[in-house]
Amino acid sequence: MRAAVLHQPAPIASRPLAMEDLPVPGPGAGEVLLKVEACGVCRTDLHITAGELPSLRDSVTPGHQIVARVEKSGQGVESSRIGGRVGVSWLGGVDGTCPLCRKGRENLCDHPTFTGYSVNGGYAEYAVARADFLIPLPSDPSATDLAPLLCAGIIGFRSLRVAEVQPGDRVGLFGFGASAHLAIDVLKSWNCEVYVSTRGESHQQLARSMGAKWVGGATDRPPVPLDCAVTFAPSGDVVLAALASLRKGGIVAINAIHLDRIPQFDYDRLLWGERQLRSVANMTREDARDFVALAAKIGIRPRTTVFRLDQVNEALLAVAEDRIDGAAVVVP
Numbered sequence: 001m002r003a004a005v006l007h008q009p010a011p012i013a014s015r016p017l018a019m020e021d022l023p024v025p026g027p028g029a030g031e032v033l034l035k036v037e038a039c040g041v042c043r044t045d046l047h048i049t050a051g052e053l054p055s056l057r058d059s060v061t062p063g064h065q066i067v068a069r070v071e072k073s074g075q076g077v078e079s080s081r082i083g084g085r086v087g088v089s090w091l092g093g094v095d096g097t098c099p100l101c102r103k104g105r106e107n108l109c110d111h112p113t114f115t116g117y118s119v120n121g122g123y124a125e126y127a128v129a130r131a132d133f134l135i136p137l138p139s140d141p142s143a144t145d146l147a148p149l150l151c152a153g154i155i156g157f158r159s160l161r162v163a164e165v166q167p168g169d170r171v172g173l174f175g176f177g178a179s180a181h182l183a184i185d186v187l188k189s190w191n192c193e194v195y196v197s198t199r200g201e202s203h204q205q206l207a208r209s210m211g212a213k214w215v216g217g218a219t220d221r222p223p224v225p226l227d228c229a230v231t232f233a234p235s236g237d238v239v240l241a242a243l244a245s246l247r248k249g250g251i252v253a254i255n256a257i258h259l260d261r262i263p264q265f266d267y268d269r270l271l272w273g274e275r276q277l278r279s280v281a282n283m284t285r286e287d288a289r290d291f292v293a294l295a296a297k298i299g300i301r302p303r304t305t306v307f308r309l310d311q312v313n314e315a316l317l318a319v320a321e322d323r324i325d326g327a328a329v330v331v332p
């Protein structure tokens, strides 16, 4: 099979992924072999490929927004699952036994499996995944429309939960890439007022066209105090801009696995008044089920730019350079 392989992390512009011919992997016990239909590009793939997250293996195939058909079932997996359409996201498995798993917080598991990071992911013709972490998907939408829902969508949705968004709230979205452009549809379905701060004229225009009440630059403060905000840009300056936009008691959820740094800030002015700063780590299977169901109900259709598998380096570069409105998707 054709697969994109990262041997040595390097700047995205140096096109670090190598296209290789590899044997089709066999599913182990409790696993399935998947024939990949599409795989979305996530900012985390950039951090892995560029080495901003530490390498966990000698080589890895990234990609963790996989839409696929079950091709083969491993030992202990019902063969009736063969042919079914499923999704695989970032959380590829947990131990189920650590203290956090036992408290229902599997997103924080001490021994997690991360798709396309600790195990091979979806920038390939085939992938192997744990059967109990497959996300059932509807059969109607195209694979390229479903792929961005699987991390950008699910973790964006989790971010809204972490920010404790209530219906009708004034909500800030700082950054308007793949994740935010899916979150805005959820917020509109909850009758929220959405304020978007983002760089790039085309991202700003997309936010306006999708119903943002106000749109400004990356660190601009909305004209009214916000009930809560989610930051998507991997920038500590943006986090502080979001914090400065909150009313008392408001919450900022940081949807970023990696931040450059958070500058020193003034506690009295920015955090006092029971304002909260929270990170959003990974996702649970419940988040995945709830978001996929909601997306089907309200009819979320991402804006996508599709790349062939052998163009995967170009896809990563386009996301890194903010040239994609919506989400980039790779198709084998």
Ligand SMILES: [Zn+2]
Binding pocket: 042, 043, 044, 045, 064, 090, 151, 152
């Ligand atoms: Zn992701």
Ligand SMILES: [Zn+2]
Binding pocket: 094, 095, 096, 097, 098, 099, 100, 101, 102, 106, 108, 109, 110, 111
């Ligand atoms: Zn655990």
